[in-house]
Every structure is written in structure tokens, then in C-alpha cells.
Amino acid sequence: MKKGVFVLIQVTLKDGAVREAAQGMTILEFVKGLSNSLAKKVLAAKVDGVTKDLTSVIDKDCKIDFLTGEDAGGLWALRHTASHILAQAVKRLYKDSNVKLAIGPAIDNGFYYDFDMDRQLTADDLVKIEKEMEKIVKENLSLVRRELSRSDALAMFTEKGESYKVELINDLPEDAVISLYEQGDFTDLCAGPHVISTGKVKAIKLQSVAGAYWRGSEKNKMLQRVYGTAFEKKADLDAYLTLLEEAAKRDHRKLGKELDLFSLQEEGPGFPFFHPNGMVIRNELINYWREIHRQFGYQEIQTPMILNRKLWEQSGHWDHYQENMYFTKIDEEDYAIKPMNCPGGILVYRTHQHSYRDLPLRMGELGLVHRHELSGALHGLMRVRNFTQDDAHIFMLPNQIEEEIQKVIDLFDRVYSTFGLEYHAELSTRPEDSMGSDDIWEMATTALRNALDHRGLKYVVNEGDGAFYGPKIDFHLKDSIGRTWQCGTIQLDMLMPEKFDLTYVGEDGQKHRPVMIHRVVYGSIERFIGILIENYAGAFPVWLAPVQVRILPITDKHAEYAYELKRQMFDLGIRVEVDDRNEKVGYKIRESQIKKVPYVLVVGDQEVENGQVAVRKYGEQNSVVMTGADFIKEVQEKVATKA
């Protein structure tokens, strides 16, 4: 551009409108020209699809979306800046603690920064740091982006003693642009983008400090990670914190105790105890599972919990899974408690010769497996040491793979939508440490991919995350605070049939190798129950509710009628209780609501006289009077439709 020549550039806005900008103008200057109120709100901008700082220069025709606190990208930049503010505050406060900076990104719902420092940060420190951060926000420091050469960057961070940053720079590709962001007395290696000044971060909350390995590897040093969240407005932060509090009320561990569903005890860490109420849910889930699998053409088997060491050696678990297994001895021989059901299922397959006409052969098994999970990984029902997989192994011809996988996905979708659960799928491909030929991996992965594409399911690809014996599709469900848990999985196995020399007789009369699928829908019944408790916040639909109906006689003289109603319902398989304790109705209603019983029936003089019931549904204030027969019909209808 020649000096003094004023070049105009065409900028296309989100709504399609085209505006002109002077070349060399910053995005911020450009927005100010459009609207002052927008300029106040905007935090970052997406230029031709790339999120950028507002201080970046417009140098050619482009499309610009302005990002505010309502856009993920805007909030992301804001939180990223908050993490720099955090690091700046820690640097200022703990000068004598040899603070080294690691990384500090924005994440879903917040941000963190990893520090290596001599001092162990406490909850009190977090309060102090938060105060210092607020100070930095008040100082309203501008964030200035600077690009520099690799050697200058290395020299600078070496001089500062920031060895983690030096390591990061060394690992950047040769041609990478190395950028710094400065705010007052603080400089950090960072790709950006950021908001224009620290004053934009209006609401900050530090949440916790925890250990985290440098670069996520347990071989590396453990650093201190401070987690926090930030918003553009105080009101947004408050709303988010309230949401967290609400979510905590849905925690399945809390509700499991309150609703007396299950317990975990010191005598068996990670080995859950199911109480009568929890067992009702479990059994209903199993009943449903059996019915839907019958419909989808599955048979059911059961294989032993303890099997000889030789089997596990043959399956490869002895070599690949031993540290997660429990062992025992029988008559001086080594046995293992099964961590997976497949070897058992394979032994059943091998008891017959199979014809290609029999395939696909779908064998389900509700198999109780035991795995030694790390103590720190245990989490309520979500992560336990013994759990029942709703497993099935499907043996089939290679050309049946794609269709069969689609059927499995259909089944999954049916099951998850029955519970109103949202899920997302992930496809994991061949890991480095794997077995089998390239061709067969390629074929299997393509089959999984095609099945997903064909069904129009969106999915994430995890390169190299498959099992050593084959690629897989995982289905992830969310818990109450948005953590996702792998539940369903479909794994193609090209290895086990080989190891166990499984065969079928083909059309040609020759023996051929079948392909095998391992799959679980619930994943584990325990984890799935955990997900359901949080999904329903403990207020289960009628078909799952441990107690479906509670009848409350107003006084002693109505008890007989209550018990007569109970007998009728009980005989029809309805889970019903009478609360004839000597308490007022209000008291009993309250208790039924706390226990989240779907239907409460109040019976007094009026109901006894007319053969009626006053029905109050969970969560509703009013009651509806109807005949006992009509009520029973309604309950049966709800149960039948799983509504």
C-alpha cells in the first residue's frame, strides 16, 4: 500500500450487509463506526471463520461476525483473558514462591491455569488471588499482541526462567507464528485471541485447586491447577453458580442416599450395594432390556464369573489387562474373576458348529464383571469396581457388518429415546499398539463410519483411540453437571475370532472366520442408573418408580378402605404403599413429595363414600378426584407406555 493512499475494503457482516472499511483499520475502530453500543458489547470477532482480537487489523475484503458474551467464541476469549489475569495475580502475590507458568486455556464453562510453584495453594489463597484478579480488572490493562521470532521468544522465556514455556516453544512447528500477549507487568506466550483489556472481565470466580500432570502424562511432574470461571456480567456468573447448585441437588450419590436406592460402604469401595428401591429400578431396566433384545433378535446366555487362567492367556487379557483383574486359586490352579464377558461368550459359540445360515448370531449376556479401577477414579455408581454389562456378542459374516451395526445403532436409539436421553457418538480408530492387517482395519473402520453416516449420526473421531483388537463407536451420555460418561459402545473385533479359532461353515462347505461385535447399550447397569437418577432428578417415570402409588388415609377410620385399594392395585402388579401413620395429611404429603412418589392418593370420608380417590401427582399442587378403577387404568397406561 502506497503511503497516503486510502484503500477501501469490503466487509460483509453476519446479516449479509456489506460495509466499507479503511484498510489498516482495527476491527474495534470499524465496530465503533457501526454502532457505539455494539462496540461496548463486542469481545472478539470471527474474521473469515477465524476468531481474532478486536485490535487486529482489517487488511483485505472479508466477512466479520462480531462475538459478544452471548457467543461461545466471545466468552471463550473473555475466559482466556481471565486465565491470564489469574496467572498475573499469582505472579504478583507469590514472588518468593518460584512461580513457573505452564498452560492456561479457556475450557467449557470456565478456564484454568497450571502453575509449578513452591507454595501449596489453599482455599484461602484462592480468595486472595481472586481479590488480586479483581484489582487487575479494575486497572483495566490493555492486552497487546506481539509477534516475535523463535529465537527471540526462546531467549526471552529462558531469561525469565519459564522452562515450561521454553518447552512449548521448542515443540511448536518451525513455521509457527509465535505470539505474546502483554497486559501491564505480565507477558505470556499465547496464540490468543483475547479481549481488548482486563476491564472487560466483569465477573470472576475461582472454584478449586487440584493437581494436574504437566502435559497430561502421569510420568511428568504434577502441577497445581487453579480452576475458575468468568463472565461478562455479574448476573451471568450468579445465574451460572445457581445452576451449579441446582445440578448438585441432582447428584446421583446424594439422591441415591435420600431415596434409599443404593449405598457404597467402606467395606467394599467401588462395590455398590443395591437397596430394595434401587433394585426395583434395576429390575425394570433388565425387564425392558430383555424385551427389546427379544424384539431385535437376540438370545440370552450366562457365563461363569470365575474362569481358568489359561482362557485369559488365550484371550490376551492376561497380557493386556492383568493389572485391572482380580485373581483366585482353585485346587492350586490360577483362576481369574472375569473383567469382560467375551471369552465366556466365545466358549459358548464354540460348543457348536455354525452354518453361515445361522449368522448373524446375537448372544446377549447380563454379565457381572470385576475390574480393579484406581481408587481415585471411583465415582458413585458411575465408576465402580464391579458392574453388570448389558453385553452382547454378535457373530456374523464380513458382509453383514454394516447392516448389523446399523441395527445396533437403531436399538441404541430406541433405548436412549425411551429415557429421553441425549447422546453423542465418537468413532475411535486404530491405535498404535494394535493387531491385525491394515486391510482388515480399513474395512472395519469404513464399515463403522458408513453405518454412522448412513444413519446421519453426527460423531467425533478419536484417531488412534480404538481397542487393540478393533475400532469402536462409543455413545456418551451427560450427567447433571455436564460431564459425559461413555455408556453404549460398539466394538468390532477381528482378533478374538482368530485367537479362539472361531469358524462357521460357508456356502462352499469350507470353514471361514466370522466377524465379532461386542456391544453394550446401557454400558453398565450401574452407570446407567446413575445417569437416569440425574436425568430425572430422582423423580422417575411411573414404570421405573420404586413406589408408584402411596395411599394416605386421613384418619384411622379410612385405613380399611386404603388397604382395600392397595390390595386391588397390588394384585395388578402396581407398587403401592399405605401410609397409615398417625400423622396429619400435610405431613404425609410432604414426605411423599420428598420421596418423589409419582401418585399420592388421599382418602377420607368423601372418597370412601363414593368409591373414589383424590389423586395428587408428584410436583403438582392440585388433586383430581376420580374412581379407583379409573385411576388404576391411568397407572397401567403410564406403565405400559413407559411415559
Next chain:
RNA sequence: GCUGAUGUAGCUCAGUUGGUAGAGCAGCUCAUUCGUAAUGAGCAGGUCACAGGUUCAAAUCCUGCCAUCAGCUCCA
């Protein structure tokens, strides 16, 4: 497994600088017989997670250990 925090009655929690443990709810007993989210009174309930140590004396201080929680790692 790692880093940090926590552990007191069935549940939720108090318990000051070490001086021998307390509330509410739940439970039990009695009275009350009541119409849609808590009737009243009384009683009972704890080797303070566990094991050592310091001290005249430990829920409290120290060490170890177990479990739980958050996160990391790992996974259904």
C-alpha cells in the same frame, strides 16, 4: 495411583487457645383422629473413620492408615 481437601448420632451439621460431645431432622413412647409440603410432649441414640504417639488430659496436636470429595491419569 497422583495432588489437595474432608471424615463427629441413621441423615444434615455445630464443637473457641487440648479439660472427657451438642442441635435439627429421622427413630421410639404417649397424647392428638386431623382434607393436600412438617401437631405437641417425652425418651433413646456417638470408642468423634481406624491404629499408634505426645500430654496429667486428645474430637482437637503429631505420625501412619482407610474411605469420601474435586481434579489429573484411566475407563462401561
